[in-house]
Structures are given as structure tokens and as C-alpha cells.
Amino acid sequence: xxxxxxxxxxxxxxxxxxxxxxxxxxxxxxxxxxxxxxxxxxxxxxxxxxxxxxxxxxxxxxxxxxxxxxxxxxxxxxxxxxxxxxxxxxxxxxxxxxxxxxxxxxxxxxxxxxxxxxxxxxxxxxxxxxxxxxxxxxxxxxxxxxxxxxxxxxxxxxxxxxxxxxxxxxxxxxxxxxxxxxxxxxxxxxxxxxxxxxxxxxxxxxxxxxxxxxxxxxxxxxxxxxxxxxxxxxxxxxxxxxxxxxxxxxxxxxxxxxxxxxxxxxxxxxxxxxxxxxxxxxxxxxxxxxxxxxxxxxxxxxxxxxxxxxxxxxx
Amino acid sequence: xxxxxxxxxxxxxxxxxxxxxxxxxxxxxxxxxxxxxxxxxxxxxxxxxxxxxxxxxxxxxxxxxxxxxxxxxxxxxxxxxxxxxxxxxxxxxxxxxxxxxxxxxxxxxxxxxxxxxxxxxxxxxxxxxxxxxxxxxxxxxxxxxxxxxxxxxxxxxxxxxxxxxxxxxxxxxxxxxxxxxxxxxxxxxxxxxxxxxxxxxxxxxxxxxxxxxxxxxxxxxxxxxxxxxxxxxxxxxxxxxxxxxxxxxxxxxxxxxxxxxxxxxxxxxxxxxxxxxxxxxxxxxxxxxxxxxxxxxxxxxxxxxxxxxxxxx
Ligand code: SF4
Numbered sequence: 001x002x003x004x005x006x007x008x009x010x011x012x013x014x015x016x017x018x019x020x021x022x023x024x025x026x027x028x029x030x031x032x033x034x035x036x037x038x039x040x041x042x043x044x045x046x047x048x049x050x051x052x053x054x055x056x057x058x059x060x061x062x063x064x065x066x067x068x069x070x071x072x073x074x075x076x077x078x079x080x081x082x083x084x085x086x087x088x089x090x091x092x093x094x095x096x097x098x099x100x101x102x103x104x105x106x107x108x109x110x111x112x113x114x115x116x117x118x119x120x121x122x123x124x125x126x127x128x129x130x131x132x133x134x135x136x137x138x139x140x141x142x143x144x145x146x147x148x149x150x151x152x153x154x155x156x157x158x159x160x161x162x163x164x165x166x167x168x169x170x171x172x173x174x175x176x177x178x179x180x181x182x183x184x185x186x187x188x189x190x191x192x193x194x195x196x197x198x199x200x201x202x203x204x205x206x207x208x209x210x211x212x213x214x215x216x217x218x219x220x221x222x223x224x225x226x227x228x229x230x231x232x233x234x235x236x237x238x239x240x241x242x243x244x245x246x247x248x249x250x251x252x253x254x255x256x257x258x259x260x261x262x263x264x265x266x267x268x269x270x271x272x273x274x275x276x277x278x279x280x281x282x283x284x285x286x287x288x289x290x291x292x293x294x295x296x297x298x299x300x301x302x303x304x305x306x307x308x309x310x311x312x313x314x315x
Numbered sequence: 316x317x318x319x320x321x322x323x324x325x326x327x328x329x330x331x332x333x334x335x336x337x338x339x340x341x342x343x344x345x346x347x348x349x350x351x352x353x354x355x356x357x358x359x360x361x362x363x364x365x366x367x368x369x370x371x372x373x374x375x376x377x378x379x380x381x382x383x384x385x386x387x388x389x390x391x392x393x394x395x396x397x398x399x400x401x402x403x404x405x406x407x408x409x410x411x412x413x414x415x416x417x418x419x420x421x422x423x424x425x426x427x428x429x430x431x432x433x434x435x436x437x438x439x440x441x442x443x444x445x446x447x448x449x450x451x452x453x454x455x456x457x458x459x460x461x462x463x464x465x466x467x468x469x470x471x472x473x474x475x476x477x478x479x480x481x482x483x484x485x486x487x488x489x490x491x492x493x494x495x496x497x498x499x500x501x502x503x504x505x506x507x508x509x510x511x512x513x514x515x516x517x518x519x520x521x522x523x524x525x526x527x528x529x530x531x532x533x534x535x536x537x538x539x540x541x542x543x544x545x546x547x548x549x550x551x552x553x554x555x556x557x558x559x560x561x562x563x564x565x566x567x568x569x570x571x572x573x574x575x576x577x578x579x580x581x582x583x584x585x586x587x588x589x590x591x592x593x594x595x596x597x598x599x600x601x602x603x604x605x606x607x608x609x610x611x612x613x614x615x616x617x618x619x620x621x622x623x624x625x626x627x628x
Contacts, residue, residue, distance in 0.1 A: 225478070228516045229485065236520050239550045241578035251550045252580055253621035283582045283620050 004040055006095070007056045015060060016069040019088065022245040025279040026293055028213075029300030030083050031073065035060050035101055036090035041122060044152040045182055045235055048089065050223060059095065063104045070108070074115050080300050081307045081315055084109075087120030087140070091156075094123040103132055110134035113315060116307065118177055122156035124165035130172050135314070138210055139169035140177030143200070145192035148184055151234055159196070163203045170208045175310060178204075181215030181278055183258060185238035185250060190261065197265040206270035210310060211303070214262055215278030218249040252284060259288035274306045323361035325389040331370045333383065337399075338406045338426070339376045342418040342467060350381040358382065361391035363405060370394070373402045374409040400430050407440065417459070417480070418467045420444050424453055425460035452477065458484040462491075469495045476505050482512035490525055503536035511536065514543040554579045554618050561614045565606040571599050575619055582620045 015034045021027035038057030039048055060066065070084060086092045086102065096102050102119055106129070109117040118138040126139060133139070141162040144152075149159055157165075166176045178200065183193070200206075217235065219227075221242065227235050240248045249255065259277060266273050276299065277285055285293045293299050307315060362375025372379060373395065382390050397405065407423055415423065423444065427437050438448040446452055459470070459480055470480055483491055494515065503511070518526045529542040545552045555577075562573055570589040575581075588599035606612050616622075 224513070225481075228513065228520065229481070231520060233520050236517055239548055241548075241551065241580055243578075243580055251548075251578075253550065253554075256621050281580075281582075287621060 004038055004055050004057045006059060008059050008061045010062045011060055012062065012065055014069065015066045016073060016084070021296065022243075022247070022279050024244045025281055026277075026285065026299055027279065027296045028083075028276060028303060029080065029296050030085060031070075032088035033066060033070065033084050033086045033105070034089050035063075035066065035086045035105075036095060039090040039094065041091055041094060041153065041155045043122070043156065044154075044227075044230065044232055045184075045217060045219060045223075047219060047223065050220060050226075052089070057090070059099060059101065063101070067104065067108050070105075070115075071112070074112065081304050082115040083118055083138075083303065084115060085118040085120055085140075087118070091121050091123050092119035092140075093121035093125060093129075097125050097128045100128075102129065106132050106134065106137045109136040112136070115315075120177070120179065122153060122162065124157035124161035126165045126168060130168060133169060133172050133174050135173060135175070135311070138175055138177045139166060140179060141166050142179040142181060143196060144180075144182075144184070145189070145196050147192055148186075148234065152184070152232070159199065163199060167203055167205075170205050175208050175210035176204070177210055178212045179215070179278075180262060181213055182217040183214060183262070184217050184234055185254065185258065186234040187237060193262060194265060197262070197269060200266075201269040206273060209270075209273060211274045211276060211306065212266060213276055213278045214259055215280075216250050216255050216258060218243070218247045218279070220247055224248060252281075255280070255284055256288045259284065263289045274302075276302070321393045321395070323391045323393045326364070326370060326392045326394075327389050328379075328382065328387060330368075331364060331372060331379070331390070331392075333372075333379060335371050336376070337371065338373050338402055340406055340410055340415070340419050340422045340426070341377050342416065342422065342471075344376055344380045345384070346377050346381065349377055350384055353378065353381045354385055358387075358391055361393050363395055363409070364392045365402065366394045366396040373397075374406040400432065403427065403430055403432075411444075415444055416471055417475075417477075418471060420446060421456040421459040424456040428453070428457065447477075455481050455484060463488055465495055466491055469499070473503075473508070474505075475508070479505060479508050479512060482509065482516060485516055486519070486525075490519070493525060493527065494530075497530040497533075497539075498536070501533075501536050501539075507536050507540065511539055511543060514540075514547045517547050518543070551578060558615065558618055561611050561618075564609070565602075565611045567602055567606070570595065571602060573615065575615065579619055579621070582616075584615060584619055 017032050017034070019027055019030040019032050036057065036059050038052050038054065039046065040057065042049075074082060086105070092102065105117055109115060113136060116136055116138055118140050120140040120142065122142050124141070143159065143162060146159045149156060166178070169176050180193075180196075217238075238254060239251045241251055243249045250258075259280075263275055266275055275289065277289070282293060285291050293302075358378050360375075360378070362378055363373040364370040365373060370392065379390060395402075395405070403426055410419070423440060424437060424446075427440065437453065441448050441452065446456070455477060459467070462484065466483060469475070470483075475483075483494065486494065494512075498508070498511075515525060526543065526546050529546050530539060533539040533542060558575055565573070567573075572587045574585040574587065586603060588596060588603075590596045590599060603612070
């Protein structure tokens with residue numbers, strides 16, 4: 001695990017994109033903001049290292065240009081309440097205390113009041129941001145059982161710190177997002193995920209959780225070699241197939257079983273939770289959580305409804 | 316250009332430390348054709364040895380090996396006074412024009428690393444002998460260089476790719492020995508071997524040992540692959556079994572077929588009627604109708620839509 005160097009760049013290239021999605025799987029209509037390219041947390045399953053070959057983590061300092069792009073999307077396309085996130089090519093918070101990258105974005109979304117910014121992270125340092133947070137920023141944490149954090153997300157914050165940081169954001173009046181992604185099938189994972197949901201229910205105010213995503217482990221085929229080479233027993237424990245997009249994913253019946261299990265556990269904690277599947281097929285949606293979602297447009301519509309329900313006329 | 320003349324002299328083989336392989340890059344050492352040529356014509360090109368007592372060979376290990384097997388008592392040698400790093404470079408360059416096999420390339424890299432050449436120098440040579448300049452390649456080559464002769468021979472006999480060499484190195488020597496023994500009598504392509512090795516390593520990771528029962532008595536590599544697939548993908552295998560049973564129950568004639576996604580990922584199925592007349596189409600549709608009424612088609616959709624688990628829940 002080599003340490004990477006951080007390099008600042010001033011670029012005018014398009015930093016705002018539609019989440020790339022994947023063939024025959026339903027996407028949630030998310031917009032990604034590429035502020036940082038590369039991540040020092042080095043999770044074992046992270047696909048970034050296979051896409052970004054450089055040892056350098058690039059940080060885009062041209063925030064004004066980025067904000068202009070976000071603004072033009074919000075102004076020109078009013079068909080949905082857009083959700084933007086900076087956690088696609090990196091972790092949203094890992095560099096934030098040091099470089100203060102998110103503050104101008106948080107302030108922009110707070111003033112604009114027309115869209116949401118999601119800061120998605122496994123790094124539980126948000127104290128420096130607390131005074132600046134507003135309702136239009138969603139602080140989100142990816143959550144895994146502590147056993148997985150210790151083995152596969154070694155450099156990131158422990159579970160209790162992530163949950164504590166999420167609670168702080170809630171106490172400040174923000175909605176938070178939770179991402180159980182990647183969900184990993186390993187020996188005894190059901191029990192660990194059961195306790196994870198228990199912790200979520202115990203520590204967080206579930207009425208202030210705007211969304212929870214569920215996404216089982218999936219990875220491009222060339223990562224199989226890496227996992228084998230690194231003897232990633234946890235990651236390889238389940239039964240994999242090649243999906244229509246060429247990626248490895250768990251067998252469909254297993255995916256349905258696990259999604260259903262987690263969906264039921266979470267809904268038992270709070271029936272009002274908004275739970276969605278990340279990059280899943282229509283039939284998996286239907287069989288696991290009983291929803292018929294035709295396409296990305298339909299799912300984006302559900303997000304709109306959820307946001308309107310929580311924000312009323314504010315957005 | 317400065318040129319130095321070297322003279323050779325005949326040295327008794329007993330004055331040479333024949334087992335010192337510090338600079339030996341060649342693999343395998345014994346070469347029938349070379350031995351036959353030496354038997355007929357003698358050693359035309361002298362070997363190079365260190366000016367030490369006893370002499371240590373820098374280059375010419377194969378010739379020495381042939382000479383020994385032919386019972387020669389002395390051998391033509393050029394005696395050189397050089398440092399260890401220069402000696403290795405002489406050995407490398409002496410062999411460069413004939414081309415190295417992958418094991419010899421591994422020896423080159425390993426010995427350069429051992430003698431303290433810089434990474435840049437190692438990468439430079441790797442580039443010249445057609446290897447990718449990457450840390451992971453260096454690691455694999457060092458592994459191969461130190462591997463047992465069974466693996467080296469297997470690698471050369473089947474001209475294995477670096478990927479498959481990596482897979483084999485991943486196992487411990489005992490397991491490797493078993494895998495090589497199982498695969499020795501059969502032929503396979505590099506990609507088929509890769510599939511087999513990937514499944515073997517997956518099984519090893521999940522279950523802690525090799526699925527030896529799956530390898531025993533297999534008549535060819537395809538059978539090994541089939542058996543391992545069943546072992547590594549029990550879910551798919553059982554779905555496949557169910558599908559075959561249902562298809563059989565449909566009792567379709569040869570011109571009607573049903574195809575599903577081999578991974579049971581896509582929910583739709585293909586129903587094929589091969590027909591050269593309207594009657595055959597009508598007949599085909601009637602048969603499909605019958606299978607629907609008996610619930611077999613519903614059963615097949617149950618498999619592609621993974622309904623079995625839900626119903627059992
Ligand atoms: S935190 Fe996210 S981006 Fe960073 S290494 Fe882990 S998975 Fe990759």
C-alpha cells in the first residue's frame with residue numbers, strides 16, 4: 001500500500017457528470033462532481049486503483065468553475081431535484097479538514113436551495129465543517145461491519161466514529177445518508193449486518209436519514225486476479241457470476257436474499273426509511289423489495305418525492 | 316574503441332567449482348543437441364571463468380555440463396579479472412543474442428537484484444529482454460527463479476504466460492506439485508489453464524485446501540474445468556440441474572429449444588422453434604402451450620427470476 005502524493009490542479013474541464021451507471025442496471029440519476037481524483041484510504045475492493053493508474057491524487061482547485069457548472073445544470077434542467085456528490089472518484093471528507101474543499105460548495109448549495117449536495121465518506125472528521133453545514137448538504141457515511149472495516153477498509157474510520165459523526169450532522173439539523181455498499185457476503189456476515197443495523201437504529205435518528213443505499217459487492221473482472229493474489233478471503237467467499245455489464249457480482253438469488261434481509265431489518269427499525277438499491281436489475285428490485293422500477297427516470301422520480309416529502313416547499 | 320585481446324587456455328575441469336551457479340542463467344542446463352555437437356567437434360567457444368582459485372564459471376555452464384557428461388578432463392577457458400556485477404553483465408550479454416526463455420529471464424532479474432543492481436538497471440534489462448517494467452513482474456520473476464525444477468520444467472514445456480506462472484506461484488510448493496502432477500498428462504490452452512487455476516485458487520481460499528477429488532481421474536482439461544465449475548459455483552450448478560430437468564419434462568422435439576442465460580442473470584428466456592412450414596410452427600406452438608399448461612414454463616421463469624428462494628423463505 002504505497003502512499004500517494006497530492007497535487008493541486010487548476011482545470012477547466014467538465015467536472016460535473018452523470019453517474020456512469022451500468023448496462024441493464026437501474027441508476028439513481030445522481031450527478032457527480034470530480035473535485036478529487038484518487039483516494040488515500042485504499043480500501044481493498046476499491047475500483048479506483050484499477051481506473052486511475054497514477055500515484056498522484058489530483059485535487060481540482062478551480063472551485064468557481066465547478067460551481068458554475070453545477071449552477072448551469074440546476075438552472076437549465078428543472079425536471080428533477082438534482083443530487084450532486086463528490087464521493088465518486090475519492091472520499092468526500094478525507095482531505096477536507098486540511099484543504100477546506102467542500103466549504104464553498106456547501107455555501108453555494110445553502111444559498112441556492114434548489115438541489116442537494118451529498119458528501120459521501122468513510123472518514124469521520126466533520127467537526128471543522130459543523131459550523132458551516134446547512135440543510136442542503138447531506139453528510140453520508142458508507143457503513144460496513146467493523147470486522148470488514150478492519151480487514152478491507154483498514155485506513156478508514158472505525159464504525160462507531162462514522163456513526164458518531166453522522167449523529168453530529170443530524171444534531172446540527174442536517175439529513176444524513178447511509179450507504180451499505182459494498183455489502184460483502186462472508187462467513188457469518190448475516191449476524192454482523194444484523195448488529196450493524198442495530199447500531200444504526202440505536203445511535204442515529206432514523207427520521208433524519210434521507211436515504212439508505214444497498215449495494216452488494218461488484219467489481220470489474222480484472223480485479224478478481226488482485227483479490228486472489230492478495231488472498232482476500234472475505235471478498236471471494238460468495239458465489240460470483242459475470243453480470244451483463246461484464247462485472248463480477250453475486251448470484252442473483254443470493255443478491256435478492258441479502259437485499260431482502262437487510263431491507264426487512266432496516267424497515268423493522270423504521271418503516272419510513274427510504275431504501276434503494278445501487279446498480280441493480282429491475283427483477284432484483286421487484287423480488288427483493290417488492291418495487292417495480294422501470295428505469296432510471298422512475299427511480300429519480302422516487303428521489304424527488306422523498307426530497308419533497310422531507311423538505312416540503314423549501315426546495 | 317578500446318579492444319582487449321583475450322587468450323584462452325585449457326584448464327583441468329577439476330580446478331573449476333562446477334557446482335557454483337552464482338552467474339548461471341541457463342535453464343535447463345543439459346542440452347542434447349549441444350552435447351552431441353561438442354562430442355563431434357569439441358568446444359569451439361571457450362567458457363569464461365573468474366581469475367580465482369579454484370575457478371568460478373561466469374559463462375558457459377551448458378558447455379561445461381556437456382563436457383562433464385562426455386567425460387572431458389579439461390576445457391578451454393578465458394580467465395577474467397572482473398567484479399561480480401561486471402561478471403553478471405558478461406553472462407547476460409553473452410547469452411542475449413541467443414534469446415532467453417522465461418526461466419532464464421527470471422534468473423537474470425533475480426541475480427541482478429541479489430548483486431545490488433539499481434532498480435533502473437534491472438528495469439532497463441527487463442525492457443531489453445521483452446519484460447514489462449513493473450514491480451509485480453520483478454516479484455513474480457524472483458518467485459520463478461527460486462521455484463522447484465518441476466515448476467520450471469512445466470512452465471517451459473507448456474510455454475505458460477506470466478499470468479499462469481503467477482497463479483502457480485500463488486500455491487505452496489506441495490500444492491503446486493499436486494497440480495502439476497494432475498495436469499502433466501493432459502493438454503490445454505493457456506486460457507483454459509487460467510480458468511482452471513483461477514477456480515483452484517478460489518477453492519483453496521474458500522475451503523482452505525485443494526479439491527483433489529475434482530482433479531483425480533479427469534480425462535482431459537475440459538472435464539477438470541467442468542468439475543471445478545460445479546464445485547466453485549454450486550448455486551449455478553443446481554439451477555442448471557433444475558433447468559435441465561424442467562426442459563426434459565417439457566418433452567419438446569428436437570426442433571424446439573429453450574435457452575437461458577448461463578448465469579441465470581437475465582430474466583428472459585429464448586424459445587426457439589426451427590420450422591420450414593406453417594404446420595411445424597403450429598405444432599411447435601401447441602407443444603409450448605402444453606408446457607405452459609403443465610407449469611413447466613412457469614418453473615423455468617422461477618429459475619431465471621430467482622423466485623425459488625422467495626417461495627422457500
Ligand atoms: S474510501 Fe471510497 S474511494 Fe476511497 S479507497 Fe475506499 S472505496 Fe475507494
